[in-house]
Amino acid sequence: MAVSHEDVRHIAALARLGLEPDRVTLLVGELNGILAHMGALAAVDTSTVETDAPSATGSTMRSDDALPIPLARAREDIAPEMRDGFFLVPRLSTHEDGADGHGADEP
């Protein structure tokens, strides 16, 4: 299964990565070079094999209970701006707050 230029543009869009055209060509070659080695897997009969990752790693999971996050600083000190207990962020649809900068340090 060879990757085409269109495939790379499609997965780049899915991954929210902007790629210049010459970069797309480079990546087509690199990804096909890597995927060629993955063909070894296709020859393995796995028809009766489960994907039992948890037992494969020998680990067990705890219940997914929420725990307080031990922040070293209050939320107000982490967020660039807060109002009524909510984080204020730039209006992403218009970028009215504009210029290059840094996002909030959210845990």
Place this chain on the structure above:
Amino acid sequence: MTRDLLSLPAATLRDRVAAGDASALGVVDRVFERIRATGAGAAGGDRSATHGLNIVLWHDREWSRAEGQAIDDRVIGGEALGALAGVPVMLKDNIATLQLPTTCGSRILEGYVSPYEATAVRRLREAGAVIVGKTNMDEFAMGSSTEHSAYGPTRNPVAPDRVPGGSSGGSAAAVAAGLVPIALGSETGGSVRQPASFCGVTGIKPTYGRVSRYGLVAFASSLDHIGVFGRSVDDAAMGLQAIAGRDVRDATSADVDVPDYRAAFKVSMRGVVIGRPREYFPDSLDERMRDVCDGAIDALRSLGAEVRDVSLPHTNLAIPAYYIIAPAEASSNLARFDGVRYGLRLTGDGLRGMYEATRSRGFGAEVTRRILLGTYVLSAGYYDAYYRKAMQVRTLIARDFRQVFATGVHALVTPTAPTPAFPIGAVSDPYEMYMSDIFTVTANLVGVPAMSVPVGFIDGLPVGAQVISPHFDEFGMLSVAYAIERALGVGARK
């Protein structure tokens, strides 16, 4: 002549600090003198020292001095001291710290300071360790050479024209350069063991679940581990002792008792069964590497161990399976770096343009490649052929290990890496670079503990042997590694 404090084993250094024969503050000052002397880093994020070894990305001398002074105050006050009191430790830059940035070697997290601390770091500090810096790494731990850092490559202290291995190359180099006796790294496919081999130090990847991943920036969550470097097996064991154990903040942390690891050094090799897996000694392996590793196995035999040839038949599928599973998980984990919540934000045409501009400028070439690969193998039409297939092969590889250990084999001994450290810039093909991990990725896929211990040199470059044990038998693994270290006398301080 008084021995340099930084050349002392961690246990000796701790005892001297506890007895008042050395000050923790003095140790911190000595570390920073050595950083300056070796060109290992630069103060306050100044990157001007990249012509040097470029080991340390971030440090705060005054904060570390205050931490050292606090230990000295406890000594003067007669207070109880932890097992690592006054021992300087460095951390890979993907482990969250409150006082220093956590950038994962990436532009996209430049300047990011975590509002919480990794459990492993908290436990080190509770044991009295003094954090003296964050070390360079391949961006988001994706690489085998520490050449893929946004902050420039790290050089191998043993041979500065060569890579230190990766992705935890900065931490391995910090120990090899004598900056610290203990450093933390992280492992997703061999990123502690391979650089340990390249730099001539000891590196431990514990069992999955043995050390909390809370505060380790996620790359591939089912494969990620925090690991430990030490200048000797003893130093590494002391580091592991401090950070091992159940943590409710990590959903995959295991509730398994942590034994006294240093007691493993008293275990006799008589009656211990060592497996020599034939797939890790292929015909294509450099004869010198084969001879050096067989020398370690022969040493164990001479100490009374029984050596058996064993087979792990799906080993040749480990690299293809790993390089599907790890990028797949990475493509999901790294989706959070979108310009909204962390670090770098670049403007673009609308919301989508902001995402794309931020991520394409913020991520380097290798991270971009792996995100695309991971997105591809998870995308509609390819999931079953790639991701599901790789997960089934992972099960087969795990079955290989279970079957070998079920026959009474206590530990496996293999080469850690197929080669010694290669020259900087020598490997440009991505898949050729991935093959550096050929002997290490299996332990991450299966979750068993594994470590590298120095066993010799090839062309003057250090190489390590890998010891692999059943789940949660770090004790047995350390007993074998210590026996090798004592028998061969390579890498260990006397």
